[in-house]
Amino acid sequence: GQNIDQPTEMTATEGAIVQINCTYQTSGFNGLFWYQQHAGEAPTFLSYNVLDGLEEKGRFSSFLSRSKGYSYLLLKELQMKDSASYLCAVRAYTGTASKLTFGTGTRLQVTL
Amino acid sequence: DARVTQTPRDKVTEMGQEVTMRCQPILGHNTVFWYRQTMMQGLELLAYFRNRAPLDDSGMPKDRFSAEMPDATLATLKIQPSEPRDSAVYFCASGSRQSLAGDLYNEQFFGPGTRLTVL
Numbered sequence: 001g002q003n004i005d006q007p008t009e010m011t012a013t014e015g016a017i018v019q020i021n022c023t024y025q026t027s028g029f030n031g032l033f034w035y036q037q038h039a040g041e042a043p044t045f046l047s048y049n050v051l052d053g054l055e056e057k058g059r060f061s062s063f064l065s066r067s068k069g070y071s072y073l074l075l076k077e078l079q080m081k082d083s084a085s086y087l088c089a090v091r092a093y094t095g096t097a098s099k100l101t102f103g104t105g106t107r108l109q110v111t112l
Numbered sequence: 113d114a115r116v117t118q119t120p121r122d123k124v125t126e127m128g129q130e131v132t133m134r135c136q137p138i139l140g141h142n143t144v145f146w147y148r149q150t151m152m153q154g155l156e157l158l159a160y161f162r163n164r165a166p167l168d169d170s171g172m173p174k175d176r177f178s179a180e181m182p183d184a185t186l187a188t189l190k191i192q193p194s195e196p197r198d199s200a201v202y203f204c205a206s207g208s209r210q211s212l213a214g215d216l217y218n219e220q221f222f223g224p225g226t227r228l229t230v231l
Binding site for chain 2: 031042
């Protein structure tokens, strides 16, 4: 099976930087995704990492260390609209197909 | 712009009734996923299809749930009979193959979801 851990809630100030961590334990690891989900809406894709290191996309960056089973999502220059849940999802190869398993998400509240 | 559509958006039904949820994937996407989201369990993969063939439905209770893709423009998820514990938001997503560092992955685009309440 798979085990994915991320903090339940975080609070940060507008304009600041916040780092959301995700640790995982899985066999057949085949990539890690980050999704953003605003309340009452569908998740939207933010980033994908398959190799160790940092992937940068505008204000958002995602880091992966496969040996440590660890990833983080870094959000810079926080805006109020960044208040949302951030879902870490691990893809693992099951032997017949790749399967995506989501963490329960980190609810980020951006304050003035 | 291209979006995944789902119908109905909201469904309230009584225990024991059949529920059918429909999804129209983005044209050209050959991978379709069904997820269920609850406060307690988060987002769970129920089933997914590639080129209309089921690849994995291990997350789906087989006795009451069934998922099909009668054609490339329609995916269905059926619950019969429905139970109160099935109350959740059901998301459909379709996938577009992307490449990163020589690796292929599906960038999944989610539909707006069907909020199901079983009384």
